[in-house]
Amino acid sequence: MAPVLELEGITKRFGAIEAIRGIDFAVEPGEVVGLMGDNGAGKSTLCRIIAGTFAPTTGTLRLNGHEVHFRRPSDAREEGVEMVHQDLALCDNLTAALNVFLGREITFGFGPFRFLDRGKMQARAGELFAELKSETRPGELVKRMSGGQRQAVAIARTRLSEPKVVLLDEPTAAISVRQVAEVLELIRRLRDAGIAVILISHRAPDVFAVCDRVAVLRRGEKVADKPVGATSPEEVTGLITGAIEYA
Template sequence: MNANQTQGAAAAAPIPRIALSGIKKRFGSVEAIRGVDLALYPGECVGLVGDNAAGKSTLTKIISGTYVPDEGTISINGEPVRFATPADARKHHIEMVYQDLSLCDTIDVAGNLYLGREPMNGIFLDRKAMRDGARAMLERLEIKIPNLDALVAQLSGGQRQSIAIARAAAFDPQVLIMDEPTSALAVKEVEAVLDLINRVKAKGVTVVLITHRLQDLFNVCDRITVMYEGLKVAERKIADTDLTDLVSLIVGKGHGMGGHA
Protein backbone atom coordinates (compact mmCIF):
# COMPACT_ATOMS: atom_id res chain seq x y z
CA MET A 1 0.00 0.00 0.00
CA ASN A 2 1.46 3.37 -1.02
CA ALA A 3 1.29 6.61 0.97
CA ASN A 4 -1.85 7.86 -0.77
CA GLN A 5 -3.64 4.58 -0.16
CA THR A 6 -2.59 4.64 3.48
CA GLN A 7 -3.94 8.16 3.88
CA GLY A 8 -7.18 7.16 2.16
CA ALA A 9 -7.64 4.18 4.45
CA ALA A 10 -7.02 6.36 7.50
CA ALA A 11 -9.50 8.94 6.23
CA ALA A 12 -12.14 6.23 5.76
CA ALA A 13 -11.76 4.87 9.31
CA PRO A 14 -15.05 5.29 11.19
CA ILE A 15 -15.30 7.84 13.98
CA PRO A 16 -16.43 6.29 17.26
CA ARG A 17 -19.82 7.38 18.50
CA ILE A 18 -18.18 7.72 21.91
CA ALA A 19 -14.48 7.43 22.78
CA LEU A 20 -12.80 7.35 26.18
CA SER A 21 -9.10 8.10 26.47
CA GLY A 22 -6.93 7.71 29.57
CA ILE A 23 -9.90 7.64 31.96
CA LYS A 24 -8.99 7.47 35.64
CA LYS A 25 -11.17 7.58 38.74
CA ARG A 26 -10.19 7.43 42.41
CA PHE A 27 -12.28 7.08 45.54
CA GLY A 28 -9.97 8.16 48.33
CA SER A 29 -6.90 5.95 48.10
CA VAL A 30 -8.64 3.41 45.85
CA GLU A 31 -7.93 3.62 42.12
CA ALA A 32 -11.18 2.30 40.67
CA ILE A 33 -10.27 3.10 37.04
CA ARG A 34 -6.60 3.24 36.08
CA GLY A 35 -6.32 4.72 32.61
CA VAL A 36 -8.93 3.14 30.32
CA ASP A 37 -9.33 3.70 26.58
CA LEU A 38 -12.57 2.55 24.97
CA ALA A 39 -14.22 3.22 21.60
CA LEU A 40 -17.88 2.47 20.88
CA TYR A 41 -19.39 2.49 17.39
CA PRO A 42 -22.95 2.86 16.07
CA GLY A 43 -25.10 -0.26 15.88
CA GLU A 44 -22.84 -2.54 17.90
CA CYS A 45 -23.20 -4.21 21.27
CA VAL A 46 -20.08 -4.28 23.43
CA GLY A 47 -20.01 -6.62 26.40
CA LEU A 48 -18.23 -5.23 29.46
CA VAL A 49 -17.14 -8.03 31.76
CA GLY A 50 -14.92 -8.56 34.78
CA ASP A 51 -14.98 -9.84 38.33
CA ASN A 52 -16.43 -7.86 41.21
CA ALA A 53 -14.56 -4.55 41.73
CA ALA A 54 -13.06 -4.77 38.23
CA GLY A 55 -14.35 -1.27 37.47
CA LYS A 56 -17.23 -2.05 35.10
CA SER A 57 -19.95 -0.11 36.89
CA THR A 58 -17.65 2.80 37.65
CA LEU A 59 -16.69 3.09 33.99
CA THR A 60 -20.30 3.02 32.79
CA LYS A 61 -21.29 5.57 35.42
CA ILE A 62 -18.58 7.85 33.99
CA ILE A 63 -20.02 7.36 30.50
CA SER A 64 -23.54 8.10 31.78
CA GLY A 65 -22.52 11.19 33.77
CA THR A 66 -23.00 9.84 37.30
CA TYR A 67 -19.27 10.11 38.05
CA VAL A 68 -16.82 12.73 36.77
CA PRO A 69 -13.42 11.23 35.86
CA ASP A 70 -10.32 12.54 37.63
CA GLU A 71 -8.28 12.29 34.43
CA GLY A 72 -8.87 11.53 30.77
CA THR A 73 -11.18 12.71 28.02
CA ILE A 74 -14.54 11.74 26.55
CA SER A 75 -15.46 12.46 22.92
CA ILE A 76 -18.81 12.19 21.16
CA ASN A 77 -18.55 11.76 17.39
CA GLY A 78 -15.03 13.14 17.56
CA GLU A 79 -15.89 16.22 19.66
CA PRO A 80 -14.67 16.46 23.29
CA VAL A 81 -17.38 16.67 25.94
CA ARG A 82 -17.57 16.88 29.70
CA PHE A 83 -20.41 15.40 31.76
CA ALA A 84 -21.01 16.83 35.23
CA THR A 85 -24.39 15.10 35.72
CA PRO A 86 -26.51 12.36 34.10
CA ALA A 87 -28.58 15.17 32.53
CA ASP A 88 -25.46 16.27 30.61
CA ALA A 89 -25.04 12.73 29.26
CA ARG A 90 -28.73 12.56 28.29
CA LYS A 91 -28.33 15.74 26.25
CA HIS A 92 -25.87 13.71 24.19
CA HIS A 93 -28.38 10.84 23.94
CA ILE A 94 -26.70 8.51 26.44
CA GLU A 95 -29.08 6.47 28.62
CA MET A 96 -28.42 3.86 31.30
CA VAL A 97 -30.71 1.13 32.59
CA TYR A 98 -29.55 0.36 36.13
CA GLN A 99 -29.71 -3.07 37.73
CA ASP A 100 -32.46 -1.95 40.12
CA LEU A 101 -34.47 -0.70 37.06
CA SER A 102 -35.65 2.45 38.95
CA LEU A 103 -39.30 1.61 38.33
CA CYS A 104 -42.17 2.63 40.59
CA ASP A 105 -44.13 -0.49 41.58
CA THR A 106 -47.29 1.43 42.55
CA ILE A 107 -47.62 3.17 39.16
CA ASP A 108 -48.97 1.56 36.00
CA VAL A 109 -47.02 0.70 32.84
CA ALA A 110 -47.81 3.95 31.00
CA GLY A 111 -47.00 6.00 34.09
CA ASN A 112 -43.58 4.38 34.43
CA LEU A 113 -42.77 4.91 30.77
CA TYR A 114 -43.56 8.62 31.14
CA LEU A 115 -42.21 9.04 34.67
CA GLY A 116 -40.83 12.59 35.00
CA ARG A 117 -42.07 13.72 31.59
CA GLU A 118 -45.81 13.20 31.80
CA PRO A 119 -47.98 14.91 29.14
CA MET A 120 -50.44 17.37 30.68
CA ASN A 121 -53.90 18.57 29.72
CA GLY A 122 -54.06 21.85 31.59
CA ILE A 123 -53.34 21.00 35.22
CA PHE A 124 -54.26 17.32 34.79
CA LEU A 125 -52.33 14.33 33.47
CA ASP A 126 -53.29 13.53 29.90
CA ARG A 127 -53.97 9.85 30.48
CA LYS A 128 -55.07 9.17 26.91
CA ALA A 129 -51.87 10.67 25.50
CA MET A 130 -49.84 8.58 27.96
CA ARG A 131 -51.60 5.34 26.99
CA ASP A 132 -51.35 6.06 23.26
CA GLY A 133 -47.70 7.06 23.56
CA ALA A 134 -46.87 4.07 25.77
CA ARG A 135 -48.53 1.70 23.31
CA ALA A 136 -46.52 3.23 20.45
CA MET A 137 -43.25 2.94 22.41
CA LEU A 138 -43.83 -0.74 23.16
CA GLU A 139 -44.99 -1.59 19.65
CA ARG A 140 -41.92 0.08 18.16
CA LEU A 141 -39.73 -2.32 20.15
CA GLU A 142 -42.12 -5.27 19.70
CA ILE A 143 -42.74 -5.53 23.45
CA LYS A 144 -46.01 -7.27 24.33
CA ILE A 145 -47.67 -6.05 27.53
CA PRO A 146 -51.46 -6.34 27.08
CA ASN A 147 -52.64 -4.16 29.96
CA LEU A 148 -50.98 -0.74 30.13
CA ASP A 149 -53.05 0.09 33.22
CA ALA A 150 -51.49 -2.78 35.21
CA LEU A 151 -49.30 -1.80 38.14
CA VAL A 152 -45.64 -2.61 37.54
CA ALA A 153 -45.63 -4.64 40.78
CA GLN A 154 -48.00 -7.10 39.08
CA LEU A 155 -45.68 -7.78 36.12
CA SER A 156 -43.06 -10.49 35.60
CA GLY A 157 -39.35 -9.79 35.90
CA GLY A 158 -38.92 -9.90 32.13
CA GLN A 159 -41.78 -7.47 31.56
CA ARG A 160 -40.34 -5.08 34.15
CA GLN A 161 -36.94 -5.23 32.47
CA SER A 162 -38.56 -4.57 29.09
CA ILE A 163 -40.32 -1.49 30.47
CA ALA A 164 -37.05 -0.12 31.84
CA ILE A 165 -35.34 -0.64 28.48
CA ALA A 166 -38.29 0.82 26.57
CA ARG A 167 -38.30 3.92 28.78
CA ALA A 168 -34.60 4.51 28.08
CA ALA A 169 -35.06 3.79 24.37
CA ALA A 170 -37.91 6.32 24.21
CA PHE A 171 -35.39 9.12 24.67
CA ASP A 172 -33.91 8.17 21.26
CA PRO A 173 -30.53 7.22 22.74
CA GLN A 174 -27.40 6.89 20.66
CA VAL A 175 -25.76 4.94 23.49
CA LEU A 176 -27.72 2.60 25.77
CA ILE A 177 -25.95 1.07 28.77
CA MET A 178 -27.51 -1.93 30.52
CA ASP A 179 -26.31 -3.23 33.87
CA GLU A 180 -27.16 -6.93 34.42
CA PRO A 181 -30.46 -6.86 32.45
CA THR A 182 -30.95 -10.64 32.58
CA SER A 183 -30.09 -11.35 36.21
CA ALA A 184 -32.79 -13.27 38.11
CA LEU A 185 -34.93 -13.87 35.00
CA ALA A 186 -36.44 -17.14 33.80
CA VAL A 187 -35.05 -18.65 30.59
CA LYS A 188 -37.87 -17.41 28.34
CA GLU A 189 -37.63 -13.93 29.87
CA VAL A 190 -33.87 -13.87 29.26
CA GLU A 191 -34.46 -14.74 25.60
CA ALA A 192 -37.04 -11.96 25.29
CA VAL A 193 -34.67 -9.36 26.76
CA LEU A 194 -31.79 -10.49 24.51
CA ASP A 195 -34.10 -10.25 21.48
CA LEU A 196 -34.99 -6.73 22.60
CA ILE A 197 -31.30 -5.80 22.84
CA ASN A 198 -30.78 -7.04 19.28
CA ARG A 199 -33.74 -4.98 18.05
CA VAL A 200 -32.39 -1.84 19.73
CA LYS A 201 -28.95 -2.49 18.21
CA ALA A 202 -30.50 -2.98 14.76
CA LYS A 203 -31.88 0.56 14.97
CA GLY A 204 -28.29 1.87 15.08
CA VAL A 205 -28.05 2.31 18.85
CA THR A 206 -24.71 1.56 20.52
CA VAL A 207 -25.34 -0.89 23.36
CA VAL A 208 -23.03 -1.52 26.32
CA LEU A 209 -23.92 -4.68 28.23
CA ILE A 210 -22.65 -5.55 31.71
CA THR A 211 -23.47 -9.13 32.65
CA HIS A 212 -22.18 -12.07 34.67
CA ARG A 213 -24.19 -14.40 32.41
CA LEU A 214 -21.35 -14.89 29.96
CA GLN A 215 -23.40 -17.11 27.66
CA ASP A 216 -25.69 -14.13 26.93
CA LEU A 217 -22.78 -12.23 25.39
CA PHE A 218 -22.62 -14.64 22.45
CA ASN A 219 -26.25 -13.90 21.52
CA VAL A 220 -26.01 -10.11 21.29
CA CYS A 221 -22.42 -8.80 21.38
CA ASP A 222 -20.09 -7.86 18.55
CA ARG A 223 -17.11 -7.26 20.85
CA ILE A 224 -16.22 -7.98 24.46
CA THR A 225 -14.08 -5.79 26.68
CA VAL A 226 -12.57 -7.35 29.79
CA MET A 227 -11.67 -5.32 32.86
CA TYR A 228 -9.43 -6.36 35.74
CA GLU A 229 -8.71 -4.25 38.82
CA GLY A 230 -9.54 -0.97 37.07
CA LEU A 231 -7.72 -1.73 33.81
CA LYS A 232 -8.96 -2.78 30.38
CA VAL A 233 -6.90 -5.92 29.95
CA ALA A 234 -8.38 -7.42 26.80
CA GLU A 235 -10.74 -6.82 23.92
CA ARG A 236 -12.09 -9.60 21.73
CA LYS A 237 -14.33 -9.83 18.69
CA ILE A 238 -17.10 -12.24 19.59
CA ALA A 239 -15.97 -14.65 16.85
CA ASP A 240 -12.46 -14.77 18.33
CA THR A 241 -13.31 -15.89 21.86
CA ASP A 242 -15.24 -18.48 23.86
CA LEU A 243 -16.36 -19.03 27.45
CA THR A 244 -13.07 -20.62 28.50
CA ASP A 245 -11.07 -17.69 27.15
CA LEU A 246 -13.33 -15.14 28.83
CA VAL A 247 -13.24 -16.86 32.21
CA SER A 248 -9.44 -17.01 32.04
CA LEU A 249 -9.27 -13.28 31.27
CA ILE A 250 -11.76 -12.36 33.99
CA VAL A 251 -9.84 -14.16 36.74
CA GLY A 252 -6.51 -12.79 35.59
CA LYS A 253 -4.91 -15.82 33.97
CA GLY A 254 -5.02 -14.77 30.34
CA HIS A 255 -3.35 -11.38 30.44
CA GLY A 256 -0.36 -11.67 32.76
CA MET A 257 -2.01 -9.87 35.69
CA GLY A 258 -1.25 -12.53 38.25
CA GLY A 259 -4.51 -14.44 38.43
CA HIS A 260 -5.74 -16.70 41.15
CA ALA A 261 -5.25 -20.36 41.81
Protein backbone atom coordinates in the same frame (compact mmCIF):
# COMPACT_ATOMS: atom_id res chain seq x y z
CA MET B 1 -18.01 3.83 10.71
CA ALA B 2 -16.99 6.49 13.24
CA PRO B 3 -17.55 5.70 16.93
CA VAL B 4 -20.56 7.32 18.58
CA LEU B 5 -18.80 7.10 21.96
CA GLU B 6 -15.05 7.29 22.63
CA LEU B 7 -13.21 7.14 25.94
CA GLU B 8 -9.52 8.02 26.04
CA GLY B 9 -7.25 7.55 29.05
CA ILE B 10 -10.12 7.42 31.55
CA THR B 11 -9.01 7.19 35.17
CA LYS B 12 -11.09 7.46 38.35
CA ARG B 13 -9.68 7.83 41.85
CA PHE B 14 -11.57 7.82 45.13
CA GLY B 15 -8.99 9.23 47.51
CA ALA B 16 -6.04 6.85 47.44
CA ILE B 17 -8.02 4.16 45.63
CA GLU B 18 -7.67 4.01 41.84
CA ALA B 19 -10.92 2.34 40.69
CA ILE B 20 -10.11 2.47 36.98
CA ARG B 21 -6.95 3.51 35.18
CA GLY B 22 -6.07 4.56 31.66
CA ILE B 23 -9.04 3.00 29.88
CA ASP B 24 -9.54 3.52 26.15
CA PHE B 25 -12.89 2.33 24.83
CA ALA B 26 -15.16 3.02 21.87
CA VAL B 27 -18.50 1.85 20.52
CA GLU B 28 -20.10 2.44 17.12
CA PRO B 29 -23.77 3.11 16.27
CA GLY B 30 -25.74 -0.15 16.18
CA GLU B 31 -22.96 -2.07 17.95
CA VAL B 32 -23.50 -4.16 21.10
CA VAL B 33 -20.45 -4.43 23.36
CA GLY B 34 -20.34 -6.74 26.37
CA LEU B 35 -18.49 -5.35 29.39
CA MET B 36 -17.35 -8.16 31.69
CA GLY B 37 -15.29 -8.50 34.83
CA ASP B 38 -15.43 -9.72 38.40
CA ASN B 39 -16.97 -7.71 41.24
CA GLY B 40 -14.77 -4.68 41.87
CA ALA B 41 -13.21 -4.80 38.40
CA GLY B 42 -14.41 -1.27 37.61
CA LYS B 43 -17.37 -1.99 35.31
CA SER B 44 -19.93 -0.01 37.28
CA THR B 45 -17.53 2.90 37.85
CA LEU B 46 -16.76 3.13 34.14
CA CYS B 47 -20.43 3.04 33.20
CA ARG B 48 -21.32 5.65 35.80
CA ILE B 49 -18.71 7.92 34.24
CA ILE B 50 -20.28 7.40 30.81
CA ALA B 51 -23.76 8.01 32.29
CA GLY B 52 -22.75 11.19 34.12
CA THR B 53 -22.94 9.97 37.73
CA PHE B 54 -19.18 10.34 38.23
CA ALA B 55 -16.72 12.71 36.56
CA PRO B 56 -13.44 11.09 35.50
CA THR B 57 -10.31 12.07 37.39
CA THR B 58 -8.42 12.20 34.10
CA GLY B 59 -9.24 11.37 30.50
CA THR B 60 -11.59 12.43 27.73
CA LEU B 61 -15.12 11.44 26.67
CA ARG B 62 -16.35 12.15 23.16
CA LEU B 63 -19.80 11.74 21.60
CA ASN B 64 -19.89 11.83 17.81
CA GLY B 65 -16.37 13.25 17.86
CA HIS B 66 -17.15 16.13 20.25
CA GLU B 67 -15.66 16.25 23.73
CA VAL B 68 -18.29 16.21 26.48
CA HIS B 69 -18.24 16.93 30.23
CA PHE B 70 -21.08 15.51 32.31
CA ARG B 71 -21.73 16.92 35.78
CA ARG B 72 -24.89 14.86 36.41
CA PRO B 73 -26.92 12.09 34.72
CA SER B 74 -29.33 14.64 33.23
CA ASP B 75 -26.39 16.12 31.28
CA ALA B 76 -25.67 12.69 29.80
CA ARG B 77 -29.34 12.13 28.93
CA GLU B 78 -29.47 15.46 27.11
CA GLU B 79 -26.54 14.26 24.97
CA GLY B 80 -28.24 10.93 24.23
CA VAL B 81 -26.74 8.60 26.87
CA GLU B 82 -29.22 6.51 28.87
CA MET B 83 -28.54 3.90 31.56
CA VAL B 84 -30.83 1.15 32.84
CA HIS B 85 -29.66 0.24 36.34
CA GLN B 86 -29.90 -3.28 37.72
CA ASP B 87 -32.72 -2.31 40.10
CA LEU B 88 -34.61 -0.72 37.14
CA ALA B 89 -35.95 2.11 39.38
CA LEU B 90 -39.59 1.28 38.61
CA CYS B 91 -42.65 2.11 40.74
CA ASP B 92 -44.66 -1.08 41.30
CA ASN B 93 -47.89 0.79 42.03
CA LEU B 94 -47.90 2.63 38.68
CA THR B 95 -48.77 1.41 35.19
CA ALA B 96 -46.18 0.60 32.55
CA ALA B 97 -47.00 3.85 30.71
CA LEU B 98 -46.59 6.04 33.81
CA ASN B 99 -43.28 4.32 34.57
CA VAL B 100 -42.04 4.98 31.04
CA PHE B 101 -42.75 8.69 31.52
CA LEU B 102 -41.66 8.88 35.18
CA GLY B 103 -40.01 12.29 35.63
CA ARG B 104 -40.85 13.22 32.02
CA GLU B 105 -44.64 13.27 32.21
CA ILE B 106 -46.78 14.79 29.46
CA THR B 107 -49.14 17.36 30.93
CA PHE B 108 -51.81 19.79 29.78
CA GLY B 109 -53.45 22.86 31.30
CA PHE B 110 -52.79 26.55 31.83
CA GLY B 111 -50.09 28.24 33.87
CA PRO B 112 -49.62 26.51 37.24
CA PHE B 113 -52.67 24.29 36.68
CA ARG B 114 -51.25 21.18 35.02
CA PHE B 115 -52.76 17.72 34.67
CA LEU B 116 -51.29 14.41 33.52
CA ASP B 117 -52.18 13.57 29.92
CA ARG B 118 -52.60 9.86 30.57
CA GLY B 119 -54.05 9.21 27.11
CA LYS B 120 -51.01 10.59 25.28
CA MET B 121 -48.59 8.80 27.57
CA GLN B 122 -50.41 5.49 27.21
CA ALA B 123 -50.52 5.84 23.41
CA ARG B 124 -46.81 6.71 23.14
CA ALA B 125 -45.83 3.91 25.53
CA GLY B 126 -47.84 1.50 23.39
CA GLU B 127 -45.92 2.66 20.31
CA LEU B 128 -42.59 2.12 22.09
CA PHE B 129 -43.56 -1.39 23.20
CA ALA B 130 -44.66 -2.16 19.63
CA GLU B 131 -41.31 -0.92 18.26
CA LEU B 132 -39.56 -3.22 20.73
CA LYS B 133 -41.97 -6.03 19.76
CA SER B 134 -42.80 -6.48 23.44
CA GLU B 135 -46.14 -7.83 24.63
CA THR B 136 -46.07 -5.43 27.60
CA ARG B 137 -49.38 -3.57 27.96
CA PRO B 138 -49.19 0.17 28.76
CA GLY B 139 -52.09 0.07 31.23
CA GLU B 140 -50.85 -2.90 33.28
CA LEU B 141 -49.45 -2.33 36.78
CA VAL B 142 -45.72 -3.02 37.02
CA LYS B 143 -46.17 -5.11 40.18
CA ARG B 144 -48.00 -7.72 38.10
CA MET B 145 -45.26 -7.99 35.48
CA SER B 146 -42.57 -10.58 34.85
CA GLY B 147 -38.87 -9.72 34.95
CA GLY B 148 -38.76 -9.57 31.16
CA GLN B 149 -41.72 -7.19 30.99
CA ARG B 150 -40.12 -4.95 33.62
CA GLN B 151 -36.97 -4.75 31.51
CA ALA B 152 -39.14 -3.80 28.53
CA VAL B 153 -40.60 -0.90 30.54
CA ALA B 154 -37.12 0.30 31.58
CA ILE B 155 -35.77 -0.01 28.03
CA ALA B 156 -38.83 1.73 26.54
CA ARG B 157 -38.12 4.63 28.93
CA THR B 158 -34.69 5.08 27.32
CA ARG B 159 -36.32 5.43 23.89
CA LEU B 160 -38.16 8.63 24.86
CA SER B 161 -35.04 10.72 24.30
CA GLU B 162 -33.97 9.00 21.05
CA PRO B 163 -30.68 7.89 22.64
CA LYS B 164 -27.35 7.35 20.92
CA VAL B 165 -25.97 5.04 23.64
CA VAL B 166 -27.81 2.78 26.11
CA LEU B 167 -26.03 1.10 29.04
CA LEU B 168 -27.70 -1.98 30.52
CA ASP B 169 -26.52 -3.15 33.95
CA GLU B 170 -27.04 -6.92 34.44
CA PRO B 171 -30.44 -6.99 32.65
CA THR B 172 -30.66 -10.80 32.67
CA ALA B 173 -29.81 -11.35 36.34
CA ALA B 174 -32.37 -13.31 38.41
CA ILE B 175 -34.92 -13.93 35.64
CA SER B 176 -36.09 -17.12 33.94
CA VAL B 177 -34.63 -18.61 30.75
CA ARG B 178 -37.70 -17.52 28.76
CA GLN B 179 -37.43 -13.97 30.11
CA VAL B 180 -33.70 -13.89 29.30
CA ALA B 181 -34.59 -14.63 25.68
CA GLU B 182 -37.09 -11.73 25.74
CA VAL B 183 -34.48 -9.31 27.10
CA LEU B 184 -31.85 -10.39 24.55
CA GLU B 185 -34.42 -9.74 21.81
CA LEU B 186 -35.04 -6.26 23.24
CA ILE B 187 -31.28 -5.60 23.00
CA ARG B 188 -31.34 -6.69 19.35
CA ARG B 189 -34.19 -4.22 18.74
CA LEU B 190 -32.06 -1.40 20.13
CA ARG B 191 -29.16 -2.49 17.91
CA ASP B 192 -31.41 -2.64 14.84
CA ALA B 193 -32.54 0.93 15.57
CA GLY B 194 -28.90 2.04 15.25
CA ILE B 195 -28.40 2.54 18.98
CA ALA B 196 -25.04 1.62 20.55
CA VAL B 197 -25.52 -0.73 23.51
CA ILE B 198 -23.10 -1.47 26.34
CA LEU B 199 -24.16 -4.65 28.16
CA ILE B 200 -22.70 -5.13 31.64
CA SER B 201 -23.05 -8.82 32.47
CA HIS B 202 -21.58 -11.75 34.37
CA ARG B 203 -23.38 -14.17 32.02
CA ALA B 204 -21.05 -15.23 29.19
CA PRO B 205 -23.83 -17.09 27.26
CA ASP B 206 -25.86 -13.86 27.04
CA VAL B 207 -22.86 -11.79 25.96
CA PHE B 208 -21.88 -14.29 23.28
CA ALA B 209 -25.49 -14.55 22.09
CA VAL B 210 -26.09 -10.86 21.46
CA CYS B 211 -22.80 -8.89 21.47
CA ASP B 212 -20.49 -7.97 18.62
CA ARG B 213 -17.52 -7.40 20.93
CA VAL B 214 -16.53 -8.17 24.49
CA ALA B 215 -14.32 -5.99 26.68
CA VAL B 216 -12.93 -7.38 29.94
CA LEU B 217 -11.88 -5.34 32.97
CA ARG B 218 -9.72 -6.64 35.80
CA ARG B 219 -8.70 -4.56 38.82
CA GLY B 220 -9.58 -1.34 37.03
CA GLU B 221 -7.67 -2.11 33.84
CA LYS B 222 -8.96 -3.17 30.43
CA VAL B 223 -7.27 -6.50 29.67
CA ALA B 224 -9.14 -7.45 26.47
CA ASP B 225 -11.37 -5.92 23.80
CA LYS B 226 -12.14 -8.42 21.05
CA PRO B 227 -14.86 -9.45 18.59
CA VAL B 228 -16.86 -12.30 20.11
CA GLY B 229 -15.91 -14.46 17.12
CA ALA B 230 -12.22 -14.08 18.04
CA THR B 231 -12.54 -15.25 21.64
CA SER B 232 -14.43 -17.81 23.73
CA PRO B 233 -16.22 -18.05 27.08
CA GLU B 234 -13.23 -20.01 28.39
CA GLU B 235 -10.77 -17.27 27.40
CA VAL B 236 -13.01 -14.58 28.90
CA THR B 237 -13.23 -16.55 32.17
CA GLY B 238 -9.42 -16.78 32.22
CA LEU B 239 -9.13 -13.03 31.66
CA ILE B 240 -11.61 -12.27 34.42
CA THR B 241 -9.85 -14.49 36.96
CA GLY B 242 -6.32 -13.51 35.92
CA ALA B 243 -5.36 -16.97 34.64
CA ILE B 244 -4.81 -15.14 31.33
CA GLU B 245 -3.17 -11.73 31.72
CA TYR B 246 -4.09 -10.02 28.43
CA ALA B 247 -5.68 -10.94 25.12
